[in-house]
Amino acid sequence: MKSTPIPSEVVNEVIDAFGVHPAGKATIRELVKIVNDIEGITGLEFIRMEMGVPGLDPTFVGTEAEMIALRQGVASKYPNIEGIKPLKEEAARFIKMFLDVDVDPVHCVPTVGSMMGCMATFMVVNRSDEKRTGTLFLDPGFPVQKQQCLVLGHTYGSFDLYDFRGDRLEEKMEEEIQKGHYSSILYSNPNNPSWICLNEQELQTIGEISRKYDLTVIEDLAYFGMDFRKDLSKPGVPPYQPTVAKYTDNYVLLISSSKAFSYAGQRIGTMVISPTLFERKYPDLKRYYTSEKFGHAMIFGALYSLSAGASHTAQYALAAIFKAVNDGAYNYINEVREYGAKAVVMKALFQKYDFRIVYDRDLDEPIADGFYFTLSYPGFEGPQLVEKLLYYGISAISLGITGSTRTEGIRACVSQVRRDQFDVLEERLGRFHEDHPIPK
Numbered sequence: 302m303k304s305t306p307i308p309s310e311v312v313n314e315v316i317d318a319f320g321v322h323p324a325g326k327a328t329i330r331e332l333v334k335i336v337n338d339i340e341g342i343t344g345l346e347f348i349r350m351e352m353g354v355p356g357l358d359p360t361f362v363g364t365e366a367e368m369i370a371l372r373q374g375v376a377s378k379y380p381n382i383e384g385i386k387p388l389k390e391e392a393a394r395f396i397k398m399f400l401d402v403d404v405d406p407v408h409c410v411p412t413v414g415s416m417m418g419c420m421a422t423f424m425v426v427n428r429s430d431e432k433r434t435g436t437l438f439l440d441p442g443f444p445v446q447k448q449q450c451l452v453l454g455h456t457y458g459s460f461d462l463y464d465f466r467g468d469r470l471e472e473k474m475e476e477e478i479q480k481g482h483y484s485s486i487l488y489s490n491p492n493n494p495s496w497i498c499l500n501e502q503e504l505q506t507i508g509e510i511s512r513k514y515d516l517t518v519i520e521d522l523a524y525f526g527m528d529f530r531k532d533l534s535k536p537g538v539p540p541y542q543p544t545v546a547k548y549t550d551n552y553v554l555l556i557s558s559s560k561a562f563s564y565a566g567q568r569i570g571t572m573v574i575s576p577t578l579f580e581r582k583y584p585d586l587k588r589y590y591t592s593e594k595f596g597h598a599m600i601f602g603a604l605y606s607l608s609a610g611a612s613h614t615a616q617y618a619l620a621a622i623f624k625a626v627n628d629g630a631y632n633y634i635n636e637v638r639e640y641g642a643k644a645v646v647m648k649a650l651f652q653k654y655d656f657r658i659v660y661d662r663d664l665d666e667p668i669a670d671g672f673y674f675t676l677s678y679p680g681f682e683g684p685q686l687v688e689k690l691l692y693y694g695i696s697a698i699s700l701g702i703t704g705s706t707r708t709e710g711i712r713a714c715v716s717q718v719r720r721d722q723f724d725v726l727e728e729r730l731g732r733f734h735e736d737h738p739i740p741k
């Protein structure tokens with residue numbers, strides 16, 4: 302047997318001990334554990350592409366504001382569940398400046414990351430009508446959101462958006478909606494993992510469908526402003542981050558601070574509820590909450606029962622970050638552009654060794670360079686490829702776990718890979734290619 306960059310007996314031992322076969326069927330966090338264990342035993346560093354951990358320093362104004370708040374003693378006080386005033390005000394301003402959408406501070410609520418914002422949203426949206434408890438996912442997507450639906454006992458359906466872009470979207474959505482008992486639609490834009498970016502026409506379609514079938518759109522903006530083909534970085538100046546909020550008043554926006562502001566560790570995000578939806582009354586909500594009003598049920602029902610608000614200091618951090626970007630004093634997109642620049646180099650390396658980009662088009666353009674890209678290698682299914690690459694010191698996840706129909710594919714995340722690892726990546730890809738020649 303040929304030797305591999307990571308000793309095969311260690312990889313085998315760790316995978317066997319973990320008990321998920323092939324290892325590529327594992328969830329993101331399980332793969333993190335497998336790779337940590339292999340690195341721990343061998344002392345050899347992986348090219349880590351399995352998890353979307355920001356690879357940049359946290360936004361400085363955030364950590365400074367947080368330390369000041371901590372010294373001032375906010376740690377001993379329960380934060381208001383609705384969020385502290387300066388954060389709510391700057392969040393509403395951010396929505397105006399970067400989405401060109403009008404909401405009031407009352408509609409902007411901090412959450413413990415978008416993960417928790419999403420859980421709370423399912424808890425209210427999918428309980429607003431007792432006859433409808435499901436979410437239609439425009440996949441591929443972030444696997445744990447389906448896990449959230451499952452643990453809540455909600456149903457879900459999905460289709461692979463890539464096959465139904467542009468004019469084909471409306472018919473496909475209608476077909477799916479008529480099959481299920483949906484109360485909500487969820488997608489991320491830019492999309493994790495394919496990095497396709499829905500355009501205004503598609504968002505208009507989604508907005509119209511939301512109005513026609515009375516469905517709440519959960520728009521996950523975890524990669525806010527990160528379509529680097531356009532300059533979305535100037536406050537109050539077009540172009541803006543495209544959003545469904547322009548086309549329906551039945552929406553919840555989830556704005557993560559993790560990637561855009563490199564603030565994943567502090568678990569803080571912002572939920573923005575459409576002003577109309579916030580006030581809307583759903584009698585069926587009274588089954589779970591004291592009020593039938595959506596906004597009230599969300600804050601004093603769902604968010605209260607989940608964590609009674611978001612960490613006090615992190616709220617001060619996010620207020621300061623929003624203020625700096627709203628004032629134009631800090632251009633957050635200039636920082637995260639590095640992900641796109643690394644993607645250019647990494648994609649070229651993979652392609653040099655006969656890997657293919659799976660989701661390679663964004664309508665009539667090549668897919669943009671961003672936080673993720675997708676890969677396949679002739680002769681492999683996704684889970685097998687993920688497992689095989691572990692022997693070459695490269696970690697990724699299988700597209701199968703994202704709801705993708707491209708079962709041959711894997712997702713690569715650029716964020717944790719350092720530029721000084723590019724030579725090692727190339728060497729390992731070369732070895733992989735040599736050991737797995739493509740039949741002519």
Ligand SMILES: Cc1ncc(COP(=O)(O)O)c(C=O)c1O
Binds near residue numbers: 413415417556565
């Ligand atoms: C599409 C998507 N939504 C939500 C999240 C979670 O965001 P947060 O860290 O704010 O909980 C992620 C993180 O990777 C993501 O990719």
